[in-house]
Amino acid sequence: MSTLPAVDRTDRAILTHLAKNARMTNKDLAAAVGLSQSACLERVRRLNDLDVIRGSHADVNPAAFGIGLQAMVSVQLKRHTRTAVARFEERAIGLPQVVALYHLTGRMDYVVHAVAQDMEHLRDFTLDAITSLPEVSRVETSLVFGSTTKAVWPDLTQTG
Secondary structure, X not given: OOOOOOOOHHHXXXXXXXXXXXXXXXXXXXXXXXXXXXXXXXXXXXXXXOOOOOXXXXXXXXXXXXXXXXXEEEEEEOOOOHHHHHXXXXXXXXXXXXXXXXXXXXXXXXXXXXEEOOHHHHHHHHHHHHOOOOOEEEEEEEEEOOOOOOOOOOOOOOOO
16 A cells, blocks of 8 residues: 555545546635635645645546447466566556556456457457467456446545
């Protein structure tokens, strides 16, 4: 687990509001968390400088990029050396269809979040790009029917 500088309740309130709406004006953010505009802006700058805020994004409909389906491709590696893991990660994340890699414990070593235009595109990606990687021993592909995510990470610093 990575260690970040301590953030207080006000910082967490700022983070919660920005996670819900990264385009929120500093004026509105300051009012929402009970700070002056200058104090709020300074806190946001500090959170950025400390890499607590790692960026902001727009939630874009995947269809705008020609994405017709998503899949989770479970991958088992042949070898589990640091070199094999690093090579697989470098090669896999470099594929245009790969959205994210999740390194796991258990029988499968990775889950690859992949996107495709259609089933044929997904089949070609799986056969030509993933199973052809020299580090890969086995794959299992599951289609994503839908997903639900939270806009904000749960605040686990609050006990009880």
